[in-house]
Amino acid sequence: GENVxxxxxxxxxxxxxxxxxxxxYSDSASNYFPWYKQELGxxxxxxxxxxxxxxxxxxxxxxxxxxxxxxHFSLHITETQPEDSAxxxxxxxxxxxxxxxxxxxxxxxxx
Amino acid sequence: xAGVIQSPRHEVTEMGQEVTLRCKPISxxxxxxxxxQTMMRGLELLIYFNNNVPIDDxxxxxxxxxxxxxxxxxxxxxxQPSEPRDSAxxxxxxxxxxxYSGNTIYFGEGSWLTVV
Numbered sequence: 001g002e003n004v005x006x007x008x009x010x011x012x013x014x015x016x017x018x019x020x021x022x023x024x025y026s027d028s029a030s031n032y033f034p035w036y037k038q039e040l041g042x043x044x045x046x047x048x049x050x051x052x053x054x055x056x057x058x059x060x061x062x063x064x065x066x067x068x069x070x071x072h073f074s075l076h077i078t079e080t081q082p083e084d085s086a087x088x089x090x091x092x093x094x095x096x097x098x099x100x101x102x103x104x105x106x107x108x109x110x111x
Numbered sequence: 112x113a114g115v116i117q118s119p120r121h122e123v124t125e126m127g128q129e130v131t132l133r134c135k136p137i138s139x140x141x142x143x144x145x146x147x148q149t150m151m152r153g154l155e156l157l158i159y160f161n162n163n164v165p166i167d168d169x170x171x172x173x174x175x176x177x178x179x180x181x182x183x184x185x186x187x188x189x190x191q192p193s194e195p196r197d198s199a200x201x202x203x204x205x206x207x208x209x210x211y212s213g214n215t216i217y218f219g220e221g222s223w224l225t226v227v
Contacts, residue, residue: 032213041219043115043202044154051213091155098167098210099144101154 004092006102012109013080021105023090024072030094033066034072038087038104048075052068052094080109113137115219117203123225129191134203135184142209144216145178145188146202154202160186161209163183193226200224 003026013019023033031052036044050057050064050073057064062079066073077084090102116135124130125208136143145157159167163180171178175194180186189196200221 034215036218043204043220046217049215087142093210093213095211098156099161099216103153 002092002094002100004032004055004090004100004102006033006090006105008105009103010077010106010108012108012110015080017080018106019075019077019084019109021026021075021088021090021107022072023074023092023102024070025092025100026071027092027094027098028068028071030092034090034091035064035075036101038089042087044089047088071081077107080107082109085109115203115205115217117142117201117219117222119222120220121181121223121225122147123227124193126194126198126226127192128226129189130193130224130226132188132199132203134186134188135204135209136186136203137217138184140205140217141183142206142214142216144179144202144204144206144210145186145203146204146218148200148202157188157201159210180212190224193224198225218225 006023018095034049037047050066061078063076087104087106089104091099093099118133127140143160147155157170158178160180178188202218202221204216204218206216
């Protein structure tokens with residue numbers, strides 16, 4: 001079955017800097033890759049997603065890139081702000097494959 | 112629109128007691144999921160329903176756990192008897208269509224369970 005790895009497990013950046021979180025997956029049939037943000041005491045919330053027919057997607061300060069050949073995808077956050085501090089999860093799903101989540105990255109944005 | 116609604120938000124119970132967690136999915140969504148989150152194991156899928164029918168329950172830890180979905184707008188996850196190792200956050204989630212086809216999953220706020 002699908003296996004999703006995520007790095008780093010923790011990440012600290014200065015406010016205003018960029019943050020990058022990387023995920024790799026094992027099943028080449030996976031074709032949908034969402035990213036979730038989980039704030040303390042809340043459920044994971046979808047922040048951006050990408051499908052296998054697209055290489056990059058951007059939404060304001062957040063972007064996701066996908067490399068299907070290498071089977072990895074990344075979340076990029078520019079101009080980080082304190083409210084970006086949270087745990088971020090990547091996931092992969094596709095034909096006959098339920099969602100598989102990565103272990104999460106705890107992002108801390110330092111003022 | 113209302114999101115996924117879970118109750119109770121917090122539950123503290125004694126070992127051996129029965130615990131029932133409740134979920135109302137987003138209206139119109141036909142897939143429902145129960146996840147468990149712990150520090151050690153992260154987000155684990157316990158069970159997945161499609162059109163009220165359990166499709167994948169391979170993640171249910173043992174017979175003490177059971178889940179039902181009597182109709183499209185309600186599901187329960189029951190633990191009987193509860194044990195301290197069941198302490199975790201339990202999330203209900205729903206999606207429009209099958210997750211196998213790349214439909215987004217939307218999570219509730221979770222039920223924080225502590226078994227003492």
